[in-house]
Amino acid sequence: MSDIITIPGAIDLHVHLREPGTNPAETIKSGTLAAAAGGYVLVCDMPNNPGNPTWILESVKEKQRIITKDAAIEVLVYAGAQPESQNLDELPKMAKQCVGLKLYGAPTTGNERDYEAEEFAAIIETWHKAAPKKPIMLHAGSGNLSGFIQLIAKKYNHPLHICHVNSAVAVELIKKAKQEELPVTCGVCPHHLLMSSHDEKSRGWFARMQPPLAHQIEAEKLFDHLVNGDIDVVETDHAPHLAENKWLAERENPSGMHDGGNRTCYGVPGIEFALPLLFYQMKRGRISLERIVEATSIKPAKIIGIEPPKKEITWEMTEYRINDDDVASASGWTPYNGMMAVGKVKSMGMK
């Protein structure tokens, strides 16, 4: 199979480019080169940089200075706030510079626990007043999704995007909110669609991220929800770590405890391969090109309130097996090693 297709450039609502901060697995330069290799023309960078979260305007500006200097494609940034970040005064200032606000309602890098939505009440009210149209992106916990939907989408009618859903139950809750015409959307990651909790058994920390991989039956349900549009977008959650740091967690904490005392290393890179993995599923007849374009370009643009990309990507639809040698990210490895893929970016042009 080798054809040429030209489609709108992709937008990723969820990346971690690691600068400024203390994680050396990526830079804005290397991460945006990896994104460009994957057909992306715009990525939105999350705030939880280890050692330097974008909780204050100065950190946002510092990130934007690096973007202006080094980025290979357009990068927009999220503000961040947590109940313990004590940055309410900074939120209106950051709202002008940022594409949205990210909230962590669950355990992940830097957080140990699930939060109640109410703990974010002042943050949500402040953000809503400052930027009523700029979405709140939520990393939901296991039992708090309804509470956040009530507080953000129902009380304020504020746009709420649920990041990286990994269960059909969450999708059903989101579907119900949509039926009530609440402004709620959601995204799914390629690893939650195409890997499963069984992979964590054989790959250890190289297959651990937050939220974790789901059971295979669940992963297949998520794929169906993506195909029928219950899940709005594909987001990569490109979260690079050096292999040596995955190895440290593997040696010190092989069973993957998340209790504060044990070393953890959550997240996987892979933005180069999101579209090629989907194109392979398209070749298998599981998803249409139209739906892929909608989920990776048109809908993400809508969620952040911009026009669909004018830049177009021409893909050569060659089939191949993903190999660590294909990795453009500075992290140098991919959890998709060995998987089938279709498509390499040939060129980028304007519509």
Ligand SMILES: [Zn+2]
């Ligand atoms: Zn993330």
